Amino acid sequence: MNTPRRRRPAARALALASMAAVLAAGAAGVAAAEPDITGVWGHAFPRPGVTPDPRLLPPPPGDPELTPAYAEDYRKLREAERASDRAGQPLANASTQCLPDGMPQMMFAIYPLEILQTKGQVTMIEEAYSQVRRVYLDKPQLAIDDVPPGYFGHSVGHWEGDVLVVDTVGVKEQVKGFKDLPHSDQMHIEERLQLLTPDILQDQVTIVDPKALVKPWSFTFAYQRVRNYEMLEYVCENNREYVDQNGVTQVRLGGK
């Protein structure tokens, strides 16, 4: 009689257990030793009567020291921006054209930031502009000459104990940092992400750019875990702002 070959119960239980373990590991995709930073993170916005944990309010970034090659143009730009604002005719910038923040401004996370840990990769999604960056774990960084310049650059990282250390290169020079700060093609963005509590995440950022900065510039972002939040889609479909012939932001009015 031709019957299907059956495993003995003990062997079958062992096989099922092994399979479950493999599936569980695949679903989590994360080594047990790594801190759990998967989730949605956001700022501690001030609320009446609520005092946020001081660890959520790192000091604001100081002013970076630009090299002479960059300092004068930057000073003129900032002056022009302030003058145009005073005149009620703001100069256009990247956001006027619905362009994403890019790195490192993306990590300011004006809207929620979702972090996903999977095997060999940490993915960060910022709700505004649906920005995505991928941090490839335990891989060597590419030579800058081998990275096509982009908004988010090329990021590699590794865990040093409970700190996720990330290096990013290849951010387009047109992508401005804080306060429209310029940078060169040689910029490295070094980050150290660490859970201070299960619900407070800190990102210490250091900009290293020997062409544009006299010395590395460091600042810190901090986020609180946002539970039960589903990220909204963000498509910049209705941008009414446009740049006129003078480089000024104008608003396109709607009709009936």
Place this chain on the structure above:
Amino acid sequence: MDIKASARAAGSCAALCGALALLAASPALAHHSFAMFDHVNRITVAGTVTDFQWTNPHVFIEMDAPDASGGSKHYTVECASPNVLTRVGWKFNLIKRGDKISALINPLKNGQPGGMLETVTLADGRTFSDSNPPGGVFER
């Protein structure tokens, strides 16, 4: 004035201070500079909604307001983003075409019929904030 508009005292939105304080007055929260809007000489525009666009980077209310000659004038009202407005209680269908609303706005400095929303009052009397920093302070 050829439009039904009136200045409103700064204290008129005092009841919404809690909502206004929900967001930090951070320049990074702004999609662009708001220097083209007059944050001092605010006006109230009352009329009928012709379109409500729940979109990024900004939500827009298109509305017709009666003018002094018996006709109407079209206004474009720029609001915050869906994310920000959701945080202060708005929904994608809070406002519908045909609704009668009253909008307190920061008008465009160039005199065109439009502005940035501060608060909107619906026909049922409920008022919603646009969640702007108090005083319209947006510094770069």
